[in-house]
Amino acid sequence: MSDRLPPANRRGMLKLGSAAAGLLLGTPVLAQPRYAPPSPVDTGRVAEGRVTFPDWRAEADPRTPPPPAPLPPGERVGFAIVGLGRLSLEQLLPAFAECRLARPAALVSGTPEKLRAVAAQYGIPESACHDYASFERLRDNPAVQVVYVVLPNGMHREFTERAAAAGKHVLCEKPMANSAEEARAMIEACARARVRLMVAYRIQYEPYNLAALRLARSGELGRLVGMSAVNVQTVAANGAEQWRHKKAMAGGGALPDIGLYGLNTARFLSGEEPVWIQASQFSPPGDPRFAEVEETLSFTLRFPSGFIAQCLTSYGARDDKVQRLNFAGATIDMPNAYKYQGQQLHLARNLGGQDQRSSVILPHRNQFAEEIDHMAQCVLRDAAPRTPGEEGLQDQVLMEAIYRSAAEGRAVELPPQPRRDMFRRLPDGIG
CATH class of the missing domain: 3.30.360.10 (Dihydrodipicolinate Reductase; domain 2)
Incomplete structure (x- = not known):
């Protein structure tokens, strides 16, 4: 049997050899695909650091919300979460993933093992983890602007006053306190320290x-x-x-x-x-x-x-x-x-x-993230909170x-x- 190929087959092998050589030499041999340029409807535009898109659906459909425009992580307002109970672990800390203006920056807990575990989960450095006795060390942490008090109601007054004395703004869980007398003292403490006080009425x-x-x-x-x-x-x-x-x-x-x-x-x-x-x-x-x-x-x-x-x-x-x-x-x-x-x-x-x-x-919006971001916005703008x-x-x-x-x-x-x-x-x- 002859080992010689017909002319057509020889030409095919030559083409294959050329392609293989091109692959070995890193030379592109296949034609690059050509795409039509995208339209402004697809690319959108950037204005003041935000990306926006024009409407692309007809009037019969609801409008889609604009893309979120979160602050860079280093520019977000840092929160210290005080108390790592169910609400903090099941709702508040996960909600920071949907925040655009805020980030968790410190943790305070009376349970060391839990404190270490949660800090590892959320990337909180050991230097920003405190027990209740060392709470005042938050004063020296410039990454923390807001203290979020998520403790039993009877502890709200003490830790609001301690946070205000440390020069930190306060977001306090509801109910604000155990009595109107305690609530008045909390308001006065924050006013004296010239820090903002917001009550976490998520509704x-x-x-x-x-x-x-x-x-x-x-x-x-x-x-x-x-x-x-x-x-x-x-x-x-x-x-x-x-x-x-x-x-x-x-x-x-x-x-x-x-x-x-x-x-x-x-x-x-x-x-x-x-x-x-x-x-x-x-x-x-x-x-x-x-x-x-x-x-x-x-x-x-x-x-x-x-x-x-x-x-x-x-x-x-x-x-x-x-x-x-x-x-x-x-x-x-x-x-x-x-x-x-x-x-x-x-x-x-x-x-x-x-x-x-x-x-x-309505489009999904995490009510805890909305609440936290509002407090962060008040800090960034030096504005009074809605609640x-x-x-x-x-x-x-x-x-x-x-x-x-x-x-x-x-x-x-x-x-x-x-x-x-x-x-x-x-x-x-x-x-």
């Missing part, structure tokens, strides 16, 4: 509750007539061991822990302060979980405009966190209104002579009136405030 930064606020304040649904708010959950049999069931640490039971959401949201949505309060409370006899604090409490608030809010809170009923707003011209139902996630907003009203029901669908200490103090005053009404079995009347939104600052664009 006032949560997108669906902000949507409800815009609808309520716009007037398009008519007068806000009534609100019903339920915030209940259960406690395990060993719950008596938790700090939430010790009055010295918690200040009360279901009311300051979860009932506060109904109270604060009614004030937030209406912009008014209650002038009449009626409350009733109950605890199962002989249950050690409720030897010092209440299990269940209901309260009714009446506001100057005639708006009435009815609120129920309990540690004895299966988890449910819902609110309904009744306007003269519409109804808003909000399942999961006070949860960490899963909020919804359903609107019912008469349109064109027919009962129309619709749902508002300052005065907002927390007012809730303390009202909770004391609620407890007084329940204890005495009568309604409590309060003097009207001279104007709406006395104790908070509203988001831009909402009047």
Whole structure:
């Protein structure tokens, strides 16, 4: 058999050899693909350090939000997280991944093993990890501008005052304190130190509750007539061991822990302060979980405009966190209104002579990240927070009136405030 190839095959082998040689020599032998240049719709534009894209969907579709424009890590406001309990580890520290203006810069905990583990997870240097006794070392850490107090309620005053004395701004978890007296002292301490004080009312930064606020304040649904708010959950049999069931640490039971959401949201949505309060409370006899604090409490608030809010809170009923707003011209139902996630907003009203029901669908925004970034923005701009200490103090005053009404079995009347939104600052664009 001849080893000579036909001319056509020889030409093919020569081409293959040339290609192989080109690969060996690093010479490109295949034609490079040519692509059409991208359009401005696809590339977008950069203005003041932000990338923006023009609309690319037709009017029938919702608009997409612009890309996030986070600050470089080294320019973000540093937070020291004080207390590494469930809220810090399950919600707050993970939320920093969605922040655009803030970063965790230090940790404070009384449990050394947990402190080391969490520091390793979030890249916090050992020099920025402290126990409660060495808390004041935060003063010497320029990477920390804000101290986030995430401790039992009875410890809020002490660590707010210590943070202010160290020259750090303070973000304090709700409820602000165990009493109005403590809240006033915290406000005064921060004022003396010339640092900002913000109370972590996450609902006032949560997108669906902000949507409800815009609808309520716009007037398009008519007068806000009534609100019903339920915030209940259960406690395990060993719950008596938790700090939430010790009055010295918690200040009360279901009311300051979860009932506060109904109270604060009614004030937030209406912009008014209650002038009449009626409350009733109950605890199962002989249950050690409720030897010092209440299990269940209901309260009714009446506001100057005639708006009435009815609120129920309990540690004895299966988890449910819902609110309904009744306007003269519409109804808003909000399942999961006070949860960490899963909020919804359903609107019912008469349109064109027919009962129309619709749902508002909003882009995801982590309410904890929004809250933390707001505090960071206040530090960067030297601005007052939307939920300052005065907002927390007012809730303390009202909770004391609620407890007084329940204890005495009568309604409590309060003097009207001279104007709406006395104790908070509203988001831009909402009047």
